[in-house]
Amino acid sequence: MSMFLLQLLKDQYLQGGGISKGPGFPGENGTVTGRACPKGLYGTFCKECPLGTYKNVTGSSKSLCFPCPSAELPRRAVYTSVRGGAAETPCPYICVSDRYRMPHCYTALEELIYTFGGPWLFGLLLSGLLILLALVLSVARMKFAGTDELPGPAPTQQGSQIDHSFPFLESLNEVLETNRAEESHGHVHRMYFMGPNTFSEPWHLPHTPAEQITEIVYEDAFNRFVDEINTLAAYQWWEGSIYSILCILAYPLAWSWQQWRRRKKLQRLREFVRSEYDHSCLRSCRSRALYEGLKVTATPDLMLGYLDFFLGGDEKRPDLPPRLRQRFPMSLIFGGDGSYMAPFSLHSDSVLTSLMSQAVQPWIWHRLVAGLNAQLRLVRRGNLKATFLPVLNWLETHADPALGVNGVRVDLAWFQATALGYCQLGLVVYTVEGEPVTAELDGSPRIKIEQHSLVQDMLADAQLSRSRIKDVFMRKRITGGILDSTTLRTLIDRRDFLYPFSLILHNSKPVGHQDLVGLVISILLLADFSLVLLTFLQLYSYSMADVLLVLFVLPLAILSPFPAGINALFSHGPRRSAGLARVYALWNITSLVNVVVALICGFVHYKSSTKRHPSTQPWNLGTDESGWWLFPTGLMLLKCIQARLVDWHVGNLEIQDQAVYSKDPNIFWQS
Template identity: 65%
Template sequence: MARASSSPTFHFFLLSFLTLFAINPCHSDDSDDAFSIIGYDFDAFQGDYTPPSPPPPPPPPHPPSLTCEDDLYGIGSLNTSCVLNSSLIFVDDVYIEGNGSLYILPGVSLSCTALGCSITVNLSGVFCLGSNSAIVAGSVRVNAWNASLFEGSKINVTALAGAPPAQTSGSPDGVEGAGGGHGGRGASCVSDNKKLPDDIWGGDAYSWSSLDVPGSYGSKGGTTVKEVNYGGEGGGRIWIEVNTTLQVSGNLFADGGDGGAKGGGGSGGSIFVSAQRMIGNGRISATGGNGFAGGGGGRVSIHVFSRHDDTQIFVHGGSSLGCPENSGAAGTYYDAVPRILVVSNHNRSTTTDTLLLDFPKQPLWTNVYIENHAKALVPLFWSRVQVRGQIHLTCGAVLTFGLAHVATSEFELMAEELLMSDSVVKIYGALRMSVKMHLMLNSKMLIDGGVDSLVATSLLEASNLVVLKGSSVIHSNANLGVHGQGYLNLSGPGNLIEAQRLILSLFFNVNVGPGSVLQGPLDNGSFNDMTPRLYCELPDCPGELLHPPEDCNVNSTLPFTLQICRVEDIILEGIIRGSVVHFHWVRTVVVQSSGAISASGLGCTGGVGKGRIFENGLGGGGGHGGKGGDGYYNGNFIDGGDAYGDADLPCELGSGSGNDSLAGATTGGGIIVMGSIEHSLSSLYLDGSLRADGESIGDAGKQGSGSIGPGGGSGGTVLLFVHSLTLGDSSIISTVGGHGSPNGGGGGGGGRVHFHWSDIPVGDAYLPIASVKGTVYIVGGFGRGHGRAGENGTVTGKACPKGLHGIFCEECPVGTYKNVSGSDRALCHDCPLNELPHRARYLTVRGGVTESPCPYKCISDRFHMPHCYTALEELIYTFGGPWLFGLILLGILILLALVLSVARMKYVGGDELPALVPAQPVSRIDHSFPFLESLNEVLETNRTEESQSHVHRMYFMGQNTFKEPWHLPHSPPEQVEDIVYEDAFNRFVDEINGLAAYQWWEGSVYSLLSLLAYPLAWSWLQRCRKKKLQQLREFVRSGYDHSCLRSCRSRALYEGLKVAATSDLMLAYVDFFLGGDEKRSDLPPRLHQRFPMSLVFGGDGSYMAPFCLQSDNILTCLMSQSIPPTIWYRLVAGLNAQLRLVRRGHLKISFGHVISWLETHANPTLTSGYCHFGLLACAIENESAQPSIGSQDISLLPEQQSCLHRIHRENPLDHLRDCEHSVTCRRNFGGILHAKSLRMLKQKKAICYPFSFIVYNTKPVGHQVVKMLAV
């Protein structure tokens, strides 16, 4: 039965509606829709998604289908196209079926307000709900090819629910006004001090197993009045199944009804949507109703493969008027294609749970989101929560495993990621978590292990990353293991991981940031049944501290309260705190200046070394490394605790003041162990602190009562198995004793610190194993009043190998050696001083000196090992010492003098050189000349033309040394006055002299090399000489413009001047040539016009540079005008042979042989203070007697031919004399040396002249006795 109403403008609306569908292709029933899912290949998704199978049709019998015109008062047919233009109200279930389409025009409504009344539309075409139109019923089901809900339209089943499923408790009992339950529990505002808020709720949740295809009604809320049920009705059901495209621009409402102030809200209903494609920006809501206590949310499931919508979906619980802080629990929203479950309470605070029961195992859900103050509960014992992707808790979400009063179960949580932001996870029992990433931001994970040992251990495994940020907390009151293979990062202040026994293992890196804490046991652990049992009464330490198991599992039988195991690197800027802290299989530990590892006050209250106590409770301090201080009361002392433990390998807990039943009883320090005997730390860098101090009265609020009080606790143990250690400037290692009570309590004894080095390098492989700049404290605590202070503890190191000493195994000081194992400084013995030469000092040896004698080295390189002697001293001591060496040297000198005397008698044959005798007539062939018959004696003809233009040779003065460089006189010689300009010549000389001079540093280098290595100095001098000659040649050849020459041709061709030098680079000269355009018949002059002509010797009479006469082609060609070339060659060769015997310093003697050989005397030719020796050639008086140039056998006689004079120049003003045989009027300056004047020759005397004079004149011939005595 239906009631219809029509509008007078019906035809206008009908025309508009048909026009709208004509221009909107989304309402077409074309089966080839562009977004059709039929053409897609589902195998490409590898089974990740299977389109849901269509739900079964409503159970028969269903009422007969209504007709378009007769029953619905529409236009058309349901098998083609039916348009409804009038609103209808039904009073019973409605079934509409056809092969066509159904169009509900804007503003038209179909309603059936009876609870549980259903409207079912089953079409093969298009279903369209126009703007502002509505379908209202308890259950609405739509099946169509395409469906569209236009803006403002709605399908509303709010508060029209039928009966919920049987055997469910969604509707609360009693008159408490609780909310109804469905997807989430209904809230309850009952206050019961005997129950926890989690244990109070209204209607319970149901239909968990069908949340992917929800089809249940919501439940009615409770009432506050027994007579009248004011509870809001539950939400109905909406089922929309579309083959292709669904447009949701309208609203789908399945909310619970409001209960008002006297009734609880009804729970939300069910909404199921299935399509291949979904668009629109509508609203889908299955929220709980508001009331005295809010109803729970409903269930929404979306099965859409291609979603392009911006639809808002709400499943939150209803608000509670009686307890605003406790809204109804959130319902569930399931997105089937990505398999995502969302539990969101839309930021409504609640203490009521949304139940999460069995999670599907095949296929697994991808993600689970619990957000916006939703509170979810996994209540089933021994259950598993497993998803393929994320479990994401945000914005005040709470996820609880187990029941608070029944913590006897174990839960598994498995996912790729567990992400928590401003949320809480609670576990009652044990948790086995396995994820890849666990990220916490301002969140908490709270584990309550209860009292059952079966669930006392929880394991959190995050293979890649664990990050705690923003004051996040992981807390367990039992045993907790946190494992991973990547990074554990507590990034800032407030982050905390704590448990009664905490094990961190298998991470690559653990980073505890500033203000973060790792702790085990808990601060109030002494009052908890799960507190680890400390080994306080054992005199020996547990073996697991030295030889821990290698599996890093959480084991409650082990003594550790906090262990970090199998971790590569630990960077600590926060705090690690525990009673027994152990680092096992850790490579590197870095404790920054803000970081601390502490076991202070976490040892034993009693213990082996507990203090003695007076009857009134005042007592002495606990003992450990040192004896505890005595307590004092009323003139009497009572002993403190005894010292105990092994200083060389300590591992004991510190002892306390004694009776823990007394007020303010103190505890000793705990144990910090890094590494083990088998696996030591590679390196420890400490810039913060390691503390195992005893507890003092006043610490942590502990005070003695009245006029009494116990003593301080003793320090604990710091045991470090390390390979290398670095203690920074601000680092502290402390095991100090605690202070006694102010009324006479004794101070606690100091603890023990031990460095157990592993693999100490020795010998050449030694490297320092410790860099210590910090401080180690082991002092006893102060006694107060008249109480006495505790004794100091001990700090020890492993016994060092040979050569090393001390706690940190440093090298023994220089000058000591150590040949035994141990750490005492006294084992480094002083090296015997009698084994150290007086010119030596001890060496620093890597790894220290292990045996005597100690290595040393001489104080200077000029002394030689092993006795640090000089070379002369080594020679002396090689031959037996100074006395024996002197005798041997004297004998050698005597023997050498005899040998030299015999040799001189044999080869000299006389005491002095024979006197010069007058020259005797000789044959035409002078046999004193060597006869060198070779092609060299043949005159070269290609140089003849050059010699024909030669005018004069001008010699450089100086020996080309750094003190006497080459230089030319400024006045041009008279031989070249006619071919040069004098002023230009002076400028030429200035340039030449400037170029020939040496730099100061060149002479300095020569002087330095002369002192260090004279051969190098000679090579340097020759190099500089050669370079200087090249510079002069290059300057004259191309650098100078020859402007001093009068010849235009010479100036143009640069041919008038040439520079050359002898092979020893000591004598250089400038040759002047005619240019060919002078037009003078007297130039060049003939040989006899050049007489007297100076031929200057090269060399300086030393061994390296003997005197020699160099004859080049120009000179040979000139001399050939008077002397045959062969005779000239022989003369030069023989003269050079004699000149090589002339020695500088012995000119008087050695020149005599040259004069005797030449039968002539010398003449000086130069005009300065430098001494040069040469030949002066003069023409004979009778030129007709001159032999033929071509004659090769004519001897050179002084009376008949050119006379050759040996000349010496001392001073230009001395010995002015005319040449006796000259035919010209030229004057020769200098002195002529002959047999008589040779004795008057003055020579410079060197500083070593007296010694050389004695040696030279030590010849036994004639006066052997006197001269032998002189020798």
């Protein structure tokens, strides 16, 4: 071994040289003369050039190790040493993390973007592709879902609802209309269920029979019937537990679960009253024998239920059923609760329409209900005191002058406060004291109102009538009171954990241009899905844990708006499309939680990256990593814009006639 080292020294170093006294004399001790080092090495012992330098010539001087060009070093890269040193440019380097890919140290998202020419060109190509796909989607939507059901035929001036556009079906329409008339003719009273039909506060009937039905029911048997109904209307504990869990994980699923259980509960109540209960609470022998006289119904939103009482036909009472004016003051309770999914509405079925036709022409009543429901759509729970004021003004300027022709007036009122503080809102219909106010009517369904004089007369008469309403409420055992601009301030308005979302998502007036709004929604829907995928690519460059965190908090909510939106756009019929569009809006607003989680993950990654690599090209690293907020912020902005467009889309579907929002009563009644 020693001989090998000696031979190596002889090969590498000259035996002569160094500082000497003259020719032929040996050099001084401690000095050697070496050979010239090859590329990449320098010094007497030919060491590798320092990190970040290269040497492409032979020689031993350190000055031959030149600095590597900084422009050739990619972002998120550091120089690395190699055996034999750096002999050429670019100098050897590695990425600062395994999640970046050579040779440019790009993330998966950046590789995709720069493959198509960089951010600007990629953005233009993506925008063009989205517009093209949206146009294709709109054409397919018009062909697939273009046969939307049209609104039903408007009732004629005489109140008939027969559709004469199909003569061969006229006889069938007449039979159906006759059955409805017979049913409404024997109607005695409508008893509303108390409670909003939720898992915490289900429907329940009061045990004390109303004054209107004391003559046709046995009170003891009626109390037993109410006990059975209330038992059936109550929900099981596990139904509410599932709802609570779904509220935390995915609120749209919780809403669907609640509606499904409500529908099942209504079917069970109907089946019990129709075929299981022996109707022993009714005095009519015919009703008990035929299992008739009671009927359970609910509004389309399944939040308001009511029990109708009918005569059996063998009572032989000339005062039954009572005429409309004998029922005054009559309460008409709104369905819904003012939320986005269940706005307030007045449901006017055949029984109510037939009753009101005794005092008001049917076309006036139908128009009034349409206008009132259009105003009630804009009322928001959590802000009832402010949003109910336009409804009060509308009743004063549009409804009461038209009804005053027949000496009838309606007022906003509250009814049936429960033990948990829930009270139902609706209208109270009563007779105005004094002579009926005249208005000009012509032969067509039109009404012309002299607004100032008529409103003043109605207000003067209403002051006299309102003073007596409270006494009548007490006599008829009606719990409630009239709401005006003063008493409205005392209305209890509860706000739940979903109230902040109502600031973004709420019912609004229609804007028209339905096809254009649908096209823009299609573009935004595709853009939303594209940004979601790009956000996942960005999160994948951070870590797989970030992807899973955003994906499952809340579970799959960030992916659900796209299929929900496609389902809503391709559904048949305005009513079904509006319902599915609301579900799509719920998923869209729920996914904001996932977007916030993505923002938090990006911020944490940005802070940890700047601490981990503080000296590694901070001007490049900081600029690159500071874009963590771009895609999540763009996604959040896109979802907020979608929320407003979906509100307009739902408004266009639910409100076919924009004249219902006219501030001029004459335009409203003449349209």
